[in-house]
Amino acid sequence: MTVAQMFQRATVTRIITETPDARTFVLAPHDAPFPYRAGQYCTLRVQVGEEELYRSYSMSSAPETDTELMTTVKRVPGGRVSNWLLDNVAEGDELTMTRATGTFCLDDTDAPLLGFAGGSGITPILSLAKSALAGTARPVRLLCADRDATSAIFDDALTELAARHPGRLTVQRHRDSEHGLLDAATVAAFVGADTGADCYLCGPEGFMAVVRSAWAGPGRLFAEDFAPAAPAEDPPADINGATDLSGTVTIRLGKKTASVPRVARETLLGSARRAGLAPPFSCEAGNCGTCIAHITEGSATMIANTVLDDDEIADGYILTCQGVPDSASITVDYE
Template identity: 55%
Template sequence: MVRDHGFHPVRIKRIVQETADTRTYVLDAPFPYRAGQFLTVRACGALRSYSMSSSPDTDRELMTTVKRVPGGLVSNWMHDHLSPGDLIETTSPAGVFCLREGTTPLVALCGGSGVTPILSLVKSALATTERRVRVLAANRDADSVIFGDTLTELAKRHPGRFDIRHHLDDRQGLVTAAEVREFVAGDLGADFYLCGPAPFMALTENTLLGQGVEAGQIVAERFMVPDPAVGEPGVDAEAVPETGGGTVTVVLAGKRRTVDQHPRESLLESARRGGLMPPFSCEMGNCGTCIARLTEGEAKMRVNNALDDDEVTDGWVLTCQGEPVTAHVTVEYES
């Protein structure tokens, strides 16, 4: 089902203090969703995406978990100002960090709050499949472990099917490639789910690939702002056309701007160059905040970890990742 791309008022039913800096918001939101997906919250003039920690297969209520980020605009506002009964604005659920069909084991490696969508996936996998599930969860110390009791209880309820290993940096140092190799040994044919800070993601993904795991076996969830010095992730230089002489037209909040196409420039960058300020968040093709509909021409996305096939067919594009492949392209953002 193609999701509604607008924002909706959602009431907070309860707030659960998971750790000193992490809270779960139980929402009165009748959205259909898949395990592993996220909501985008609009607050403080900004947009942020937060994963669900609940599972549609095991939980009656929808829950999203937010870790306070030092200096973070929205996470700090949510922690400091929101109470049960308050309304927040969110999109309907989105994202493709979801369970794949199959019978192979599911092996997840997560760091810090990256355990949030992993917990959602684990709940659904244990409830709806016979797959064996293993999780390596890395945290700074024992006090920072999110969902520790929940994961322990799941292991007790599913002996022989679910194993959880906790890694604590203050006792063991940072996760190493050797530890990852030891953890995944014997399960190299599994589906691998990765979520965590950028260095953790790079280490685990590179180690898996070095062990012969195919890239198609790895599903990664990343929420970060790209480092301009590193360049755009996932760009195939041979696949990105060197357009010239064309135009990009952007329609946003009743305003219409047309600018010349620049080689290797995303639709979002073109919109900014035209003096518009479209919505965006991660700028890595993961969160879906920057979506708009193509009404003229075609664009190729460098990375797409947020839109499903039906949405792409229907003309939706991640403007942070979309580059024109025709001479004239028009995109329209929802009001």
């Protein structure tokens, strides 16, 4: 792999209008086959005016049931990328995207699956439901909350899916316009006796908070948070906590090379920013792969990483949002 291969071009072969504010983009990646698991996402790199922006979008397709790769985008009021995608991208256009990443995936278990989807959170939940129905015997129940019927993405698709899997899939709709915002009592009533289920949760912050507060388990709760990444925290003290550091961090980004003195427990991404560069990033949590670079001199340890495999790490690849230098001198190249 090269850093460039983390990103690839994909042709938008079809666009499906799901609701007035949401569209599905059917993508044909140029480097097919494109492996992914239900519940995973890609990060798109788009040029909006002068700015290069990165945003993650979950797959609404599932590899077990769909021959096409699909991602579904809902407009966020004032949002730069979601509005740009919905208003500018046409069939036949090309987008730049990462390979699929993310851990919001099914485990190998027979436990019933409960899905809680709020608004655009239905995107990965639909993918997971399709995958579980096709690949396992697990019962699936979904609670889908939307402002009103008009804004409910995949309403018809869910009705059809339930009809194709009688007794295996049930869908409970919650419309804020009729019942007000979802409350803990409704969540508890929906869970019923399925307290040992695997529970998958995705939606706006308030929706996720209500479901979390009502979910006592003992089943497991998996959540995917669409909200923009919080500023990265300092690495734990056991990662390069020395205070008497000397050495230099050198970053190559495009045609620019910059060096800064090494600072205790600072990530490579942090050093690059301190050096006045603007390298790519998205999640700042080691999950999306947007910030990948190649170490050409020295070494670093990652705080978290769900993207790179052992071979890629051995080849010198690093998630710069997570990489803290181990060596006095280090050079990383975003290639």
